[in-house]
Structure formats: C-alpha cells, structure tokens
Amino acid sequence: xxxxxxxxxxxxxxxxxxxxxxxxxxxxxxxxxxxxxxxxxxxxxxxxxxxxxxxxxxxxxxxxxxxxxxxxxxxxxxxxxxxxxxxxxxxxxxxxxxxxxxxxxxxxxxxxxxxxxxxxxxxxxxxxxxxxxxxxxxxxxxxxxxxxxxxxxxxxxxxxxxxxxxxxxxxxxxxxxxxxxxxxxxxxxxxxxxxxxxxxxxxxxxxxxxxxxxxxxxxxxxxxxxxxxxxxxxxxxxxxxxxxxxxxxxxxxxxxxxxxxxxxxxxxxxxxxxxxxxxxxxxxxxxxxxxxxxxxxxxxxxxxxxxxxxxxxxxxxxxxxxxxxxxxxxxxxxxxxxxxxxxxxxxxxxxxxxxxxxxxxxxxxxxxxxxxxxxxxxxxxxxxxxxxxxxxxxxxxxxxxxxxxxxxxxxxxxxxxxxxxxxxxxxxxxxxxxxxxxxxxxxxxxxxxxxxxxxxxxxxxxxxxxxxxxxxxxxxxxxxxxxxxxxxx
Numbered sequence: 350x351x352x353x354x355x356x357x358x359x360x361x362x363x364x365x366x367x368x369x370x371x372x373x374x375x376x377x378x379x380x381x382x383x384x385x386x387x388x389x390x391x392x393x394x395x396x397x398x399x400x401x402x403x404x405x406x407x408x409x410x411x412x413x414x415x416x417x418x419x420x421x422x423x424x425x426x427x428x429x430x431x432x433x434x435x436x437x438x439x440x441x442x443x444x445x446x447x448x449x450x451x452x453x454x455x456x457x458x459x460x461x462x463x464x465x466x467x468x469x470x471x472x473x474x475x476x477x478x479x480x481x482x483x484x485x486x487x488x489x490x491x492x493x494x495x496x497x498x499x500x501x502x503x504x505x506x507x508x509x510x511x512x513x514x515x516x517x518x519x520x521x522x523x524x525x526x527x528x529x530x531x532x533x534x535x536x537x538x539x540x541x542x543x544x545x546x547x548x549x550x551x552x553x554x555x556x557x558x559x560x561x562x563x564x565x566x567x568x569x570x571x572x573x574x575x576x577x578x579x580x581x582x583x584x585x586x587x588x589x590x591x592x593x594x595x596x597x598x599x600x601x602x603x604x605x606x607x608x609x610x611x612x613x614x615x616x617x618x619x620x621x622x623x624x625x626x627x628x629x630x631x632x633x634x635x636x637x638x639x640x641x642x643x644x645x646x647x648x649x650x651x652x653x654x655x656x657x658x659x660x661x662x663x664x665x666x667x668x669x670x671x672x673x674x675x676x677x678x679x680x681x682x683x684x685x686x687x688x689x690x691x692x693x694x695x696x697x698x699x700x701x702x703x704x705x706x707x708x709x710x711x712x713x714x715x716x717x718x719x720x721x722x723x724x725x726x727x728x729x730x731x732x733x734x735x736x737x738x739x740x741x742x743x744x745x746x747x748x749x750x751x752x753x754x755x756x757x758x759x760x761x762x763x764x765x766x767x768x769x770x771x772x773x774x775x776x777x778x779x780x781x782x783x784x785x786x787x788x789x790x791x792x793x794x795x796x797x798x799x800x801x802x803x804x805x806x807x808x809x810x811x812x813x814x815x816x817x818x819x820x821x822x823x824x825x826x827x828x829x830x831x832x833x834x835x836x837x838x
Contacts, residue, residue, distance in 0.1 A: 358459070358461075358582075358583040358585075358588040358593050358596025358597065358599070358600060359461045359462075359581070359582060359583045360582050360583070360596070360599045360600055360603050370608065371608050371609075371610050372607060372608060372609050372610070373609075373610055373611070373612040374589075374594055374597070374598055374601075374609050374610070374611055374612065375594075375611075375612045375614070376589070376594075376835070377586065377589035377590045377594075377597070377834070377835065378832075378835040379589075380585050380586055380589040380594070380597045380598075380601065380609075381586050381589075381767075381829075381831045381832070381835070383601060383605070383607055383609065384511070384512070384513075384514065384585065384586065384601075384605065385514055385515035385516075385829065385831075386514065386515075396580045397508055397512045397580065397581055397582065397604060398508070398509055398512055398513065398524055398527065400573065400576060400577055400580060400581060401464075401504075401505045401508035401509050401512075402505065402509075402527060402528060402531040403468070403505075403569070403570075403573040403577075404467065404468070404471075404497070404498065404501030404502065404505050404573075405501075405502070405505060405528045405531050405532055405535070406531055406532075406534070406535040406569065407471050407497075407498070407535070407566055407569060407570055407573075408498045408501075408502075408532075408535075409531070409532040409533070409534075409535035409536050409539075410535040410536070410538065410539050410566055410569070411440065411475075411491075411494060411563065411566055414539045414542070414543070414559070414562040414563050414565075414566070418558060418559025418560075418562060418563070419433060419436075419437060419559075421558060421559045422436060422484070422487065422559055426483060426484040426487075428484060430793040430794050430797045431793075431794060432484060433793045434790040434791065434792070434793045434794055435484075435488060435790065436484055436487055436488050436491065437790070437792075437793070438785070438786045438787075438790040439487075439488040439489070439491040439492045439495065440491040440492065440494050440495040440498065441495060441782045441783075441785040441786040442492055442495060442782075442786055443491070443492040443493060443494060443495020443496040443497075443498070443499060444495040444496070444498045444499035444502075444778065444782040444785070445495075445499065445779050445782045445783055445786065446495075446496060446499060447467075447470075447495060447496040447497065447498060447499020447500040447501075448499035448500070448502060448503060448774075448775045448776075448777075448778035448779045448782060449499070449775055449776075449779045450499070450500060450775075451463060451467070451499055451500030451501065451502070451503045451504060451771075451775055452503040452629075452771045452772040452773070452774055452775015452776060452778070452779075453624065453626060453628075453629075453771065453772060453775065454500070454771070455503045455504045455507055455770075455771030455772075455774075455775070456587075456624040456628065456768065456769070456770070456771035456772055457624035457771075459583055459584070459587060459588070459591075460504050460507050460508055460511070460583060460584045460587055460771075461581060461582065461583040461584075463500060463504045464501075464504050464505075464508070464577060464581060465574075465577055465578065465581075466500075467497045467500040467501045467504070468497065468501075468570050468573055468574045468577070469497075469574070470493055470494060470496050470497025470498075470500070471494060471497045471566060471567070471570035472567045472570045472571060472574075473490075473493060474490045474491065474493040474494030474497065474566075475490075475494065475563060475564055475565070475566035475567035475570065476564060476567050477489075477490035477493070478490045478491065478494070478560070478563040478564060478566075479560045479561070479563055479564025479567075480560070480564075481560075494566075495782075499778060499779075499782065502774060502778050503770075503771045503772075503774035503775040503778060504771070505528070506525060506528070506758060506761065506762040506770070506774045507584060507587070507762070507767075507770050507771055507774070508584060509521075509524045509525045509527065509528070509762070510524070510525055510762050510763060510770065511584040511585070511586045511587065511767065511770075512524070512584070512604065513525075515827065515829055516701065516827050517701060518701055520700075520701050520826070520827065521762075521763055521826075522700045522701065522704075522705055522756075522759050522763060522825065522826035522827070523697050523698075523700050523701055525758050525759045525762045525763065526693070526696045526697045526700055526705075526755040526756060526758070526759055527697055528755075528758050529692075529693035529696060529697075529750055529754045529755035529758075530690055530693030530694050530696075530697065530750070530755075531693075532693070532754070533685050533686075533689040533690035533693050533750060534690060536685045536689070537682055537685045537686050537690060539562060540681055540682040540685065541682065542562055542565060543558065543562055544679070544682070546558055546561055546562065582600045582603060582604050583596065583600060584600075584767070585597040585600040585601055585604070585605075586767045586831060587767055588600065590767050590768060590834065594611045595611055597609075598610055598611050622768035622769065622834065624768075624771075624772075628768075628769055628772045629772050629775075629776055631769060631772075632765070632769065632772065632773055632776055637764070637765065637769070637773075639821055639823060640760070640764035640765070640823055640825075641764070641773070641776070641777075642817075642821060643760060643764075643817055643818070643821040643823050644757070644760035644761045644764055644773075644777050645776075645777060645780050645781075646813065646814065646817035647709060647753055647756075647757050647760060647814045647817055647818065648757040648760070648761060648777050648778075648780065648781040648784075649780055649781055649783075649784040649810075650713075650753070650784075650810045650811060650813045650814030650817070651749070651753035651754060651757050651781075651810070651811075651814055652757075652781045652782075652784040652785045652788065653784045653785070653787065653788045653807070653810040654716060654720070654745075654749075654788075654807050654810035654811050655749050655754060656784075656785045656788040656792075657788045657791075657792045657803070657807050658742070658745055658746075658807065680739070684739075684742055684743055684746055685746065687743070688743040688744075688746040688747040688750070689746035689747065689749060689750045689754070690750065691747070691750065692712075692746065692747040692748070692749065692750025692751035692752075692754070692755075693750035693751070693754065693755055694750075695750070695751055696708060696750060696751050696752070696754075696755035696756065697755070700755070700756065700759070700826055701826065701827070704824045704826045704827070705755075705756035705759040705760060705824065705825060705826045706756075706818060706822060706823065706824045708751060708752050708755070708756055709752045709753050709756045709757075709760075709814075709818055710752070710815065710818050710819070711748070711751065711752055712748040712749060712750075712751045712752010712753050712754070712755075712756075713748065713752055713753055713811045713812075713814045713815040713818065714748070714815060715744050715745070715747060715748025715751070715752070716744075716745050716748040716749065716752075716753075716811035717808065717811050717812055717815065718741075718744065719741045719742070719744040719745035719748065720741075720745065720804050720805075720807055720808040720811065721804075721808060722737065722738075722740075722741035722744075723738060723741045723742070723745075723801065723804040724801070724802070724804035724805045724808060726738050726741065726801075727800075727801045727802075728800065728801050748811075753811075753814055757777075757781075758774075759825055759826065760823070760825055761773060761774050761777035761778075762774055763825035763826070763828070763830055764823070764825055764830065765830060766830050766831045766832075766833045766834040767831050767834055768834050
C-alpha cells in the first residue's frame, strides 16, 4: 500500500474544510479531472490566480515607470542614446537568465517554493534603483529585477493554468490571458503615480521623480510577499504528478472546496516526466515542435513591437504634440486605459468562445494597419494629422490587448502539459526577453537615426507574427494538454 501519511506540498493557511460527498482520487489524472470540471466552489483558487499575477504587475509597473523617467535618467547621468538603451534593456537581460533558470526550477522543486522566493528580487532591486548613484548601479539593479521577473513568469503562468477549469468562463485560456489587463492596469497605475508626484513635487525637485516611482515598486512587492504564504498552495496537479496524492487532495479541499480523499488501493504514482535540463530539448521534438515554433515566433514578434511602442510612448507623444510632461502623461494614461486595458479585458471575456488563434490573427492585423498608418503619417504637422497618429497608436494598443498581448502567453502556457509547463514558459520567455532586449536597446538608437521612420522597422514584427499564425494553426484554448502526461505513463 502507498504511504500517504506525509506530504511536502504546501497547503494555504486559509480555506474552509469542505463537506458533502467524498471524491476518491487514485491518480494524478483524477486530480486533473476534478480541476478541469470546475465543479468545486474554488475557495482560494480565485485568490491564487490573483496573487499569481503579482509579478506581472511589478514587471509592467517598472517598464511604465522608467518610460516616463528615462529622459531624466539620461540627463542626470549624461547618457548617450546607446547608454540609455543599455539602462532601459538591463531588466530584460536579467529576465533572460531568470526565465531559463526559473522554468527549470518551477518543474523541479515546485511552483510554491519558487513563487515565494522571487519577490525578494523585486524589493532589493526597487530600492537599489531609487538610490542609484550612477548609471552602472541603476543598470545592475534593473538586471537583478529582471532576474525576479524571469523567474516569476514561468511559475505564475503555471499557477494560472493549473488552478483553472478547462472550458467555459474562467477557463485556463481566460485565466492566462488575465496577465494582459493586469499588465495594462500596472502601466496605468504607474502613469497615475507619475501624475501625482508630478503635481506635488516642487519644480526644483522634479529630478527625484524617476527615483521615487521606481523605488515605490518595493511596496507592492512587500505586500505580495506578506499574503502569498497565507493564500497560496502548491499546484495540486504538480504535486500529484510527483506522486504526492495526499498533498494534492489537501489542496483540493482547501482551494477548491472539493472533499477529496486518497483511495486506500491507490497504486504508487511515478512522475510523468522527471524535471531535467534535457526537457528543454523535448520542446523541439515530436508534437511539441510546431507548438514551440508558433509560441516563440508570436511572442518574439509581439514583444519586439510592443516594447518599442509602449516604452517609447511618452517620447512619441511628446514629439507629436511638443507639449508639456503633463500632456504626455495624460495622453499615455488615456491610451492605456481606454484601448490596451479594454482590449485585454475583452480578450479574457471572449477567448473561451473565439479561441486564442483567431483573436491573435485579428490583433496582429490591427497592429499592421496601425504601424503602416504611423509610418505614412510621419511627424504630424497639424492637429488633424496628430489626431490620426494618436488614433493609430490607440489601434495598435487595442490590437495588442485583444490579440497577441493576451494570447502569446496562452500559446506558451497551454501548449505543454504540467511536466513541461515550467520549461515551456521559461524557454518562451528567454527568447521573448531577448527580443525585448533588442527592442529596448535599439529604439532610442533607431529613433535618433530614423525619426518616425522607425515605424517601418517595427511594422515587420506584427507582420511576422501574423504570417506565423497563418502557417501554423494550433488552438490551445479548451484542449486538455495535461492529458498528454497521463497518456505517456
């Protein structure tokens, strides 16, 4: 008989003990089936999904905060365009390393342990950014923050996928897509914080603005650390896949309000696939090759275009209007809330019905039209041309939120079963962050050389993403990819 007297899987400190009919589990497949059916009341499962988005929030907050402060950073440290690009892209260098390590650790030691550790990177890095005496310390601090971001994303996506049902509203694809409106909400909050500090800081102290908004990132990180241990549990599917049915049953009771118990006659459960660095190679074999190619190509294309436009948004807007910092902040805030955020919310609501593939195609098409419009408009010479340019920026951001911004993570997270999900997202994030690094580094250089002609270069990215989708038709929404682990046994 299997020994179910002990378990190493962490169970949240909160959560009601369920009553009702006892459901007996004998295998990891039983655990997955109970979650996929979504029949439980989900005591803490929704809270787990919300907390899992904390790292995404901090990543986006930092990008938005530095986007407004990069001019002051360059002025204070007397940076060249190349130096500015290095400071801006340091976080993505860290994320490349963090994603590769984090993907492996997520599958090796579990979702919960990795999740509890990575927030400390955010706290240390945010404070170091705030007090950076020179560009080297600032770049190093942002590299450390990138490590936290890279480690956090694979485990966050695993939690979103493994604490959600398979089909219907709130399904796995919708939960994973929630990362997108969370991202835009964080960008908007950074805009509001910049606006608040801009209003209250004396004109003689506006040079402190970038330090204050970057340092403030430590506050939500500390809050997330405080609540994770109370509400977070290990992924029940991961625990079951490691042979820990007792731990998986305890998590089902706490997080899903399912009165799950381990059957006495349940046989030992061997791991479906042991965590190994070699699993990165598995992503490029068999059925996973096409999925990996599609997830990678769409992520790289989306990341390159979005980072160039989003990070450069304040610079672009100020160039269009030649107005004050206040105008730049307000227009950026309006574009993010009314178009990017709304597009992300629609993606969450509609993906159960339309699917990630169709929505990504539509989103990339919008971006292609928008970037062509911006390239043809050039630098606006009057109010009408400026309005057209702003409308094109709005269309680009809506397409990003509605399409690839939301669903590149869906392809990356739901193309692989539980045993490969960590390395799958880690591999995807490593290459995607590489694209972000190139984009953030090149944007200041290209703008200095090409002006608004840079939009012709950016246009190539969504075009490549659109062509990849048309060449590889793979729909992860509603597909039970975790069953591939059980079939392998």
